[in-house]
Amino acid sequence: MADKIRVGIVGAGGIAQQVHIPNYKKCGEQVEIVAICDVAVERAEEAARRWSIPHFFKTADEMLEKAELDVVSVCTPNKFHKDATVKALEAGCHVLCEKPPAMTVEEAQAMADAAKKSGKHLSYGFHYRHTSEVDCLKRFIDAGELGEIYAGTAIAVRRRGIPGWGVFTNKELQGGGPLIDIGCHMLDTALYLMGYPEPTMVWGATYQKLGTRKGVGLLGDWDWEHFTVEDMARGMIQFANGATLVIESAFAANVKERDVMNVKLMGDLGGANVFPLEMYQEKHGALIDVTPAYLPEISPYEREIRRWVDACLTGEPPLSTAEQGVKLQRILNGLYESAERGEPVKL
Template structure:
């Protein structure tokens, strides 16, 4: 491995431009973004010019064939995660893939297998793990402060937050709506803090009540005539250790808050709300709330990319693993299957 990580970007859309490229560039001499690939070659060339990236290609295969890369960021719609990640891994690159892992469990398993065969890192873009609230709570959990965490709630609710850009409302390209897009963030955060227990069964329901009608859009006007995903999903997950998790995710719902992203945990020695962090305990005959007086404010996306780079250069391994990606994908797809059948699904 060279001292400078040679990076390629797959997908020249919003997440590449807002997160991956600028945060790689913040790593200074540790990183050289060599190339970018996008099916829209003109967009790839435009982004390459804007961010001073030397090479632009129309496909990931062209980029991997032309350039000697050490790592690749996958920033495409969900449908193309698996193929792009597997191609990069087989070319000998570490991979940072945006969430969710893939469209299907089989794809997530194939990605994990490719990473194992290549002996390369495959990490997923679950940036909430890198927030200071989560990191602080993880230290409390690891120290036993919450005890046995047996119940959790994961919430990713927007009042009218259907994205008015991109392909977020296209089921063919994304696999679903808020469950697989924003719900997956809070689900992963909860699972991470719970120690990623093995799921046993799921029961899910999805709704399409608001997205197919015109309305007020707090994230821009959406194409309601071609809205093919759910606008809300709800789910119940039971784990093999007896713990349970309730999940709510919505792009649009008639709720009070404009945007709520949170995880709530309950253990036999304490509980917690993660955002902002508050820990609930009984100590010395009193019920107490513990809140941090100070937490560092380094952005989670910046930490995510910085730590991936350091891992690729020989530092600590990424905290997101391919095995966790498979487990998460199994839950997501199980919830969609349950919603379609109206029955609980055994995983």
């Protein structure tokens, strides 16, 4: 078991400075953030100064060549995930890449292949897996309390939550809109709780009804004149074990709630609503609802980074794996392909 890991950060934007860097810092002497890079090198320099990071660079190539690293966090737009990840793995580093894995299935597979060849960990930033609700429900599921889970729903819907910053509305850099951005969080959470079953077929539909016109922005004003992604996606996934999952994701929709992120599951012995956590069963001749009286209050981002650091130190597998990333990417791209073709797609 290693005593300490040396970390490099690729990308000095919001997710790096709000999540990765501060939570690596919370790991104390077990982690040293050695370097950061960004194509906008002045941003990397500013972040290095703010967080007392010794070295900053313009490119990942330069950082990997000049800095001695054990671990790399990839915090770039989706388009650049694959190249930065593969380069870091080939340089002998474990990699935590932000979600989604990549732009295409081929890219996600190349990342997984590089991880396997290097013998290093590749994990993804699906922080909802690390919530207390998911932790608790997973224990109930593993104990057989829900039985065979055969149906589920993943929901990631905002009333008017188109991001007014970053590149979230740029298809060329992101690969899509709410489905690949927030929808993938709830999709991964559902798949994780269901045991990551093998997908066989998807049906998807996407809509661009609200994003291309000026409107009320609850997350800032977005560039509606250059909005190139969907503002809503819906679909269904069928799995080899017979289970099905419905997904609904939107940056903007005419609904009551400002923001809903949730997963609902149904098994033959029980069902569950994840956020907030409730379980539904039939026992001893009665229909019962089970609600935890207490769940630990902890930041899922902090827990995610802590568990990732522990995996890198001990060599134990991370909670989110490269192989799961490929499976999730197949579903995402399959849904987009189905929407474009107007028919179900076999995976």
